[in-house]
Amino acid sequence: MAEFATIVTIMPNDYRPLVVIIAYDQLCTFEFGCAFEVFGLSRPEMGPGWYRCRTAAVEPEPIRGAGGLRLETDGGLELLEAADTIVIPGWRGPTAAGPERLLDALRRANAAGTRIVAICGGAFLLAQAGLLEGKRATTHWRHLDALSSRYPEIVVERDALYVDEDDILTSAGSAAGLDLCIHIVRKDFGAKAANSVARRLVVAAHRDGGQSQFIERSLPPPSGARLSNLLEAVQRRIGEKWTIERMAAEAHVSVRTLHRHIREATGLAPGDWLQRQRLAYARDLLEETTLSIKEVTVRAGFGTTTNFRQHFRAASGLSPATFRARFHLRQDTLGQSADCSDMNTSGGGASI
Structure with a gap:
């Protein structure tokens, strides 16, 4: 984006956190797109230190997404071992079982201190893995009862856009995943970086996670x-x-x-x-x-x-x-241009 004349320096060192987005057959493409839009796009205005992003296939390719799209990934579940953050962009459904090798990989990642983020129905995978026991969590409002009844050990937050339990984060449906991703940017790099990403996306820079998921009826004029x-x-x-x-x-x-x-x-x-x-x-x-x-x-x-x-x-x-x-x-000072040659984060894969 040539129009950005300045950059936001976001890290005092050269380390670039690795975000791995899980891809599965019947992929929820909107939720995947929210995560990749925030963590995977080249953002030269951020300068060095911005996220690296990879996509990890749960099953052998091709991975098919909603709308007939097909996704090429960067690798398999082995990518989770090096991740700083793992994103689960939805799931096939509340009753769909997760492959045991995926659940094991999530358990190992959690034990190693990796942050795991579940958008919408991704919370059901975390529940199957036993990673939400005793924790607060949310999901799409249509599936709150299912999450609560099947996993009574979870403290289900019914009026929340997203829930942050530090190493485990969950969001309500679809667009709330975008709020959660921007919240993560804010946690990692502060308000300036989050505001910059939100401005590029033309969305609110900060919607508090405790807001209601939906409004029953619109306000009548005037x-x-x-x-x-x-x-x-x-x-x-x-x-x-x-x-x-x-x-x-x-x-x-x-x-x-x-x-x-x-x-x-x-x-x-x-x-x-x-x-x-x-x-x-x-x-x-x-x-x-x-x-x-x-x-x-x-x-x-x-x-x-x-x-x-x-x-x-x-x-x-x-x-x-x-x-x-x-x-x-x-929060770091505004500087001049940066070398953006390494800002394309997903080496040739991750295209839909």
């Missing part, structure tokens, strides 16, 4: 238009004092109506939605600026630093200062 304008206004002026009464007045609706519409639109009560927006903005400021904690508190609208620290720790498990020390140092 309330929907007014609500949309309100939410945008709040996000633009997040540092201001936004009471529920003020929000309702700005939308020209009653407090009760505001509660109903925001919950229908976001799956959250107005106060919870506002709190998440403040926390997301504060995370960006901590990662991308050198503003003091007090200034971040003010700009994000938390009132007092004590209040900010309490809410931030409850949401992230870290104090603001610890979060900044851990992630701001991995």
Whole structure:
């Protein structure tokens, strides 16, 4: 992409994490495409240190995908042994058994500390491998009951786009897998890198994993238009004092109506939605600026630093200062052009 004049330096060394995406017959091509789009495409704007990506075939080729496509892979399950992250892009169905050699490979990878990511129905493979016992997980909303009934030892999160259990991550259906992949970029390389990838994809840079998977019904006009304008206004002026009464007045609706519409639109009560927006903005400021904690508190609208620290720790498990020390140092300066000759990550395979 010649239009990128600058790059984001994302690693202080030359190591490039290896992501291996599993490919299987009857492949869910959308889920596969989400993973490859984030981890497999050449991204010269990221400079050295970006992911390497390989595809690993579960069965002998040819691998057929939805829509009649055929996939050439980079190798077999032996590729999982060197992976830093393994992605399971969906699966053949909730009742489809995973090959024992695949389940064994996943167990070995987990034991070795490899991060494993399951998009949509991929959670059923992790469950079959016994890797979700005692853990929180999610999957497509149509299959939540099946996951819960067949594997009662799993803590199934029903209202989540994705669930991060550190070494095991799961997402809801299809597009939520894209949210999860961008979340992983954010974890690995920080907000600047995640924002850059999201901008290329023309999607939201950060959708919190705890959002509802789906909305039962759309908002009726004109309330929907007014609500949309309100939410945008709040996000633009997040540092201001936004009471529920003020929000309702700005939308020209009653407090009760505001509660109903925001919950229908976001799956959250107005106060919870506002709190998440403040926390997301504060995370960006901590990662991308050198503003003091007090200034971040003010700009994000938390009132007092004590209040900010309490809410931030409850949401992230870290104090603001610890979060900044851990992630701001991995945000790196904007530089000039980079040598992109090695940025095509999948040596000739992985094409559909």
